[in-house]
Amino acid sequence: MDILYLLLIISVNSVVGKPLVFDTPVVQPLETFKPWGLNLKSLDCFACTVAVKEVDNLIKENATKEEVAKLATDICKLLKIESDRVCDYVVKEFVPEIFGVAVGAVITPDEVCSRLLGNSCGNPYDPGSVWNVTFPDVPKPPVIPPKPPKDGSPTLRILHLTDLHYDRRYKAGSNAECGEPLCCRDNDGPPAEGVAGAGLWGDYRYCDTPKWLIINLLEHLSKNEKFDAIYLTGDLPAHNVWNQTREDEIEILNEITAMLLKYFPKTRIFPSVGNHESAPVNSFPPPYVTGKEAISWLYDAFTKAWIDTAHWLPEDTRPTIKQGGYYATEFYPGLLVVSLNMNMCNTENWWLLINETDPAGELQWLISTLQQAENKNQKVHILGHIAPGSGDCLKWWSWNYYKIVNRYESTITGQYFGHTHIQSLEVMYDLTNTSRPLNVVHMPGSVTTYKHLNPGYRVCLMDGNYNGSSWMMLDYNNTILNLTDANLTNKPVWQFAYNPKVEYGMKNLFPEDWNDFVQRMKTDRPLFDKFRKHLYKSNEHGSCDESCRAGMICSLESGRSNDDSFCKDADVEFYKAVTLC
Ligand SMILES: *[C@@H]1O[C@H](CO)[C@@H](O)[C@H](O)[C@H]1NC(C)=O
Ligand SMILES: *[C@@H]1O[C@H](CO)[C@@H](O)[C@H](O)[C@H]1NC(C)=O
Ligand SMILES: *[C@@H]1O[C@H](CO)[C@@H](O)[C@H](O)[C@H]1NC(C)=O
Ligand SMILES: *[C@@H]1O[C@H](CO)[C@@H](O)[C@H](O)[C@H]1NC(C)=O
Ligand SMILES: *[C@@H]1O[C@H](CO)[C@@H](O)[C@H](O)[C@H]1NC(C)=O
Ligand SMILES: *[C@@H]1O[C@H](CO)[C@@H](O)[C@H](O)[C@H]1NC(C)=O
Ligand SMILES: *[C@@H]1O[C@H](CO)[C@@H](O)[C@H](O)[C@H]1NC(C)=O
Ligand SMILES: *[C@@H]1O[C@H](CO)[C@@H](O)[C@H](O)[C@H]1NC(C)=O
Ligand SMILES: CC(=O)N[C@H]1CO[C@H](CO)[C@@H](O)[C@@H]1O
Ligand SMILES: [Zn+2]
Ligand SMILES: [Zn+2]
Secondary structure, eight states: OOHHHHHHHHHHHHHHTSOOGGGSOSSSTTTTOOGGGOOGGGSOHHHHHHHHHHHHHHHHTTOOHHHHHHHHHHHHHHTTSSOHHHHHHHHHHHHHHHHHHHHHOOSOHHHHHHHHHOTTSSSOSOGGGOOOOOOOSOOOOOOOOOOOOOTTOOEEEEEEEOOOOBOTTBOTTSOSOOSSSSOSBTTSOSOOTTSOOOOSSOOSSSOOBOHHHHHHHHHHHHHHOOOSEEEEOSOOBOSOTTSOOHHHHHHHHHHHHHHHHHHOTTOEEEEOOOTTSSSSTTOOOOTTOOGGGOSHHHHHHHHIIIIIISOOSOGGGHHHHHHHSOEEEEEETTEEEEEOOGGGSBTTOGGGGTOOSSGGGHHHHHHHHHHHHHHTTOEEEEEOSSOTTSTTBOHHHHHHHHHHHHHTTTTEEEEEOOSSSSEEEEEEEETTEEEEEEEEEEEEOOSSOTTTOOOEEEEEEEEOSSTTOOOOEEEEEEEEEOHHHHHHHTOOOEEEEEOHHHHHTOSOOSHHHHHHHHHHHHHOHHHHHHHHHHHTTTOOOOOOOHHHHHHHHHHHTOOSTTOOHHHHTTTHHHHHSSOOO
């Protein structure tokens, strides 16, 4: 067993082979994680440690990239991890990154394995990787609970779009069960006899979004709706992660930017960086990686598209985008939009093995940005891709982020994320009184069907823009496309899915209301079932027993990764009655 092999399958598998986050509790994501049927849990720590040492030696002995690549390709084919053609490509795609990391990483094989297999494997994490942000010496202002605005106050409509995963090579009628990470493509051949081919408007199987569906969506939105802004929270490219070049990623960025400009020429769009924006996927070297592997090729493309071409962002966002793919910019005088690059906490961004202390200085920058906003009495919306409480976000980054939200709870009035593709949320609590909710992370569900989902989007109603507006989210509607119906009738209809106040009986959409909703789902199974239906955007999704339900509810209460204390300690009775999977 070889660490390269592990890194490879995990990298490729980053999104594709993983069970949807909500089917398993966030508690121990890696333990339940099955790359194509291989269960990491069955990997012995000892084997892992030996393997990592071997690769380490191989590299110290000056093995060439080609030698390492050959080994990895052979293993990939031998173990039938993927089809032969995907093995050939995937290794080419990932080897430079893994090589670079292996050379630069200072963490020990033990630590690599505990990182891959969880703390139960060998030595817990490198104590050096526990790091703390520092806060300015300014006391936290008193917390004033939010209240609804006066009737008739002005409101804003904001479209939240995420995870488009546009596949330029989607082909209707092609093989949708190709056994590779992405199917329904023009080189997948015809479907097997008796098996339905890829649907015209998309497909529930391992397939991404055809161009004509994106155009249909943008036409529908621009004709029927008016928005004050669009929050676009990442993952534009498709899941063909074994065969993507830097040029491919830049072309997708530019093509989608052009489509958005065509349909929304006057609308302000605030983008953030997903884990799929780079090639290879998840590879976001921090500024300490220089030379050929540096990420400037991508960050330059962002500034070109977002600042120079589309004028969505002003010139002064350029330095931080170039530094780390993040920025802050004023939307209205009272509202700042902060867009984070969550790849700085992405567990599958292997570059962070070299040094995961506040990569690109992002969190320390966030603190100073929030402090300045607090001083000016501005409010802040935070946008990002991977939610901070997700098992995909590194523990100490996530824990530091949670502290930041605690300190600046009155300044941060909304958090908008993506990545899960399902619709979900994370309630964040007061660290000194863990039963007091103080903020919420919202994930509206993806545009892509990948996988077993209907396409969808969310329109949020916000308090603003007027003097003294809270900038809180007051309401939202979710819309879906019934894909079965679209394919049957050959006519896509974007249909109203639900409104949370009506569907979940919520009075407001403040943190306290979301916490109340989560608590009610513990005793109200029909309410939970409604939530779960919308989570999958109304597509069928099998059954969910009591421990599945507990796991899902636990993840709603866990806004901090690798930590189930907010659910378990807060409600011993409920979680005692069921086993968390
Ligand atoms: C590897 O290369 C370095 C620098 O070129 C050299 O000093 C070292 O002796 C080489 N090691 C082996 C095992 O060949
Ligand atoms: C890789 O991408 C190139 C360019 O799009 C294409 O010609 C080739 O068929 C792809 N190969 C595989 C194995 O997907
Ligand atoms: C970080 O903070 C925690 C608690 O405040 C403390 O126990 C720990 O020693 C700190 N770690 C570092 C590396 O400063
Ligand atoms: C890791 O990065 C941090 C922040 O940039 C820096 O202070 C620290 O010295 C680095 N650690 C190592 C081992 O290079
Ligand atoms: C903790 O928060 C809850 C919910 O807001 C509140 O009812 C309770 O009084 C708080 N406890 C303390 C000790 O402040
Ligand atoms: C906003 O309201 C504050 C006090 O409520 C007042 O001091 C300020 O002048 C107002 N600003 C504007 C632009 O109306
Ligand atoms: C949600 O839909 C209802 C019914 O069509 C409409 O009245 C309401 O304005 C919509 N709300 C938002 C935030 O779009
Ligand atoms: C989607 O459309 C199909 C076919 O028209 C229908 O059977 C199904 O009930 C619809 N699902 C939803 C959630 O509307
Ligand atoms: C995902 C999906 O619903 N695919 C269907 C789309 O419609 C065509 C034609 O009716 C079917 O063959 C697909 O199975
Ligand atoms: Zn995605
Ligand atoms: Zn993602």
